[in-house]
Amino acid sequence: MTIRFTDLNVIYHRKSPFEYHALKNINTTFENGKFYGLIGHTGSGKSTLIQTMNGLILPSSGTVETDGIILSKKSKQKLIHQAKMKVGMVFQFPEHQLFESTVLKDVMFGPMNMGIAEEAAREKACYYLKLLNVHESLLEKSPFELSGGQMRKVAIAGILAMEPNILILDEPTAGLDPLSHDETMQLFYDVYKEIGITVILITHDMNDVLEFTDEVKVMSQGELAGEGRTADILTDQNFMERYDLEVPHVIQLARDLKEKGIALNGTPKNTAEFIRLYEDWRRNNA
Numbered sequence: 001m002t003i004r005f006t007d008l009n010v011i012y013h014r015k016s017p018f019e020y021h022a023l024k025n026i027n028t029t030f031e032n033g034k035f036y037g038l039i040g041h042t043g044s045g046k047s048t049l050i051q052t053m054n055g056l057i058l059p060s061s062g063t064v065e066t067d068g069i070i071l072s073k074k075s076k077q078k079l080i081h082q083a084k085m086k087v088g089m090v091f092q093f094p095e096h097q098l099f100e101s102t103v104l105k106d107v108m109f110g111p112m113n114m115g116i117a118e119e120a121a122r123e124k125a126c127y128y129l130k131l132l133n134v135h136e137s138l139l140e141k142s143p144f145e146l147s148g149g150q151m152r153k154v155a156i157a158g159i160l161a162m163e164p165n166i167l168i169l170d171e172p173t174a175g176l177d178p179l180s181h182d183e184t185m186q187l188f189y190d191v192y193k194e195i196g197i198t199v200i201l202i203t204h205d206m207n208d209v210l211e212f213t214d215e216v217k218v219m220s221q222g223e224l225a226g227e228g229r230t231a232d233i234l235t236d237q238n239f240m241e242r243y244d245l246e247v248p249h250v251i252q253l254a255r256d257l258k259e260k261g262i263a264l265n266g267t268p269k270n271t272a273e274f275i276r277l278y279e280d281w282r283r284n285n286a
């Protein structure tokens, strides 16, 4: 499912003393089936941009086209609702949205609310809970008895069970310990591979951006500052410095080695790849 932003502007509190131009002439496309990173400093406009996709915020001018549904300043509720159904949003701390008495009921709630029959909703719920490694023995438990990491998986299964065409992850690992962080990111990636959904990851963690995303879009002060293949953008030292973006750990390590005359043959995406490339270099230069 393609999402196209055309001449998009969002101005908060228009014609008031608090008027703020949060998005300025955004023209860009998110293509079907890719895993995107959306990065930029606090206040650069990332959340505003993604909230225009499902009509939580309407454009002040310009359009947002989601799988053929075009939202603009004057869009009516019916159209906004159609766009909403296509976009699944995982906000920070999604587990705060859990409310049902059991894990299964909570995940079934979304599909049933969309008019899907109970049995079909149960099937979907079980499928997505399994995909997210939530053990069967937990299905009849209260979600509030689970650990933080498990609760988060249940909440995310609930969003996936509505089968959106695009999944937006807004700082999805906030507050998780390092182990749960890694496990959750890997799970997202596995789910993405399994169901072939378009994913947009908003994060300040450049290591995750490098490891998991195909392409990246960079926001700065309400404008699209850059976009392209993740490895190309994150290794562009001038660009990264200009927008004061943190360089991923392994790219910095590769750069340090290069200064010592050790040039790796490729850009490592994670520590394991870094070690592999370094071992290759050692073998070739023994």
Ligand SMILES: Nc1ncnc2c1ncn2[C@@H]1O[C@H](COP(=O)(O)OP(=O)(O)OP(=O)(O)O)[C@@H](O)[C@H]1O
Pocket: 012, 013, 020, 022, 040, 041, 042, 043, 044, 045, 046, 047, 048, 049
């Ligand atoms: N409801 C609102 N009313 C007025 N200004 C807002 C509103 N929401 C956001 N803004 C302003 O718009 C700008 C962009 O905010 P936005 O939340 O989109 O940035 P962000 O890149 O997602 O930041 P963060 O990384 O902190 O989540 C900020 O200056 C913010 O203060």
